[in-house]
Amino acid sequence: MARLQQLLSAALLLLLSGHSGGTLVSGLLAAGTKWETPYHVINGPEAGPTVFLTGGLHGNEPAGALAADQIRHWPIIKGRLVVLPHANQPGLKAGTRHLPELAKEEADLNRNFPRTDADNQASTLIGREIWRLAQQSQPDWVIDLHEGYHFHQIQSKSVGSTILASRPWDQRTRPVVTRMLSTINATITDSRKHFLPLRGTANGSLTRAAAERLGASSLILETTTREQPLSLRVRQHRVMVRTLLQEIGILGDGAPTLTSPKDRLDLRVAIYDGGGAGTSGPRNLEQVMKTIPRSLNWRIGPADILEGALDHFDVVIFPGGSGSKQAAALGIQGRDKVREFIERGGGFVGICAGAYLAAANYSWSLKICNYNTFCETREIPGVGRKSMWYRGPSSTVTMQLTTEGHEILGRGVEPFHIRYHNGPIMSPAGIPELHDYQVLGWFRSEVFHYETQRGTMVNTPAIVSGKFGKGRVLSISPHPESSQKLRYLVARAIRWVGGL
């Protein structure tokens, strides 16, 4: 019977190897159950150590899952990488730490593994499947990616921004952890947010079981969710894992932390969530992306862009927030990288703040589309000098698409209502080196905060498109991504700049 099961699972593995739904998959754990989740085995061209890398054991810690899902695309030069990015798949979907719907004592997946001095037996279906894969992999290293809620140095109750070693005294582990800490801390200016080493991992955790029973060097890498964008936390995981893999010779010295996805995809989209980006914009854009089949979206921040990460994408989206703060976070070099990306044929979608970023009239703006924004400072009687970009809190306006707008964005009921929150009022900049923009939609009503703004918004462009080099730019002043009914507009915009 056991033999038959082995044969069956080997057959399943064969069936699943190669492409499955556009994703390179080696196999599925808990196939056919609600815990089903893919794992990936990447073999280097030469023999070497095996690293077993897991993410998402806790469903409310997304950075580890995302990092593992990016690391599986790395070109390793020797050894073997076994990656299980979404260990607790239902928890990740629901955003819950625990395995949903299980009794309290078995709901924490990272306490399901064989305990010290107990039988070599994991609990729960998914726990047993992960433990089986771990044992089969015979790992030299087990790296489990997690997130804490606060910086350990500031709030000692949280394990955020730490590296926990199951066997900290181990000769093989210690120098590598030291190296990982110095590399990651060199990227963090605020020393209270530096990573610290911690000793020991919990009884029942994957790393402790792997250290005790498989003789693996086992680490838990914890980032901190508090006030840090997802792209930064995912990057920190990648930087630490890269250092480890370089130290043990699996990855080459000059390897970047982000590489092109190997999956078959129609559209690869980068969503900027670094400095100057609000929190709801990227989340709403992820909802939009769900409607685009065979697409991938990864969050990126300034450090990724400086590393050259845009090379791996077809489209970059800059969401709402503050255009000048986005520009400041990018810095001159980051802005150059974005411009070069579009010049070479990349697509750009800017929404509200992102549309300010694309404009031609600021010292800090990208100047990739030939429009100015209405932002001069006027003297308001009894108030003082005020900049004209501010029109008050979030509100609703009406807008209407043009014929060109229908071609690119599709046709719905018009005119329609749309959320507006101080997006740019666009007018021709007339810069000879830039192509003229095309109006895809007009504001048909307006909001104003100061009397001098009255009449300056109605019948001005709400959405424009243009060319920059070989690439396409599409700027949206209001917020279609924040209303479910209008998300199709954004999906069409993304597809169009991506050349689909």
Ligand SMILES: [Zn+2]
């Ligand atoms: Zn955790």
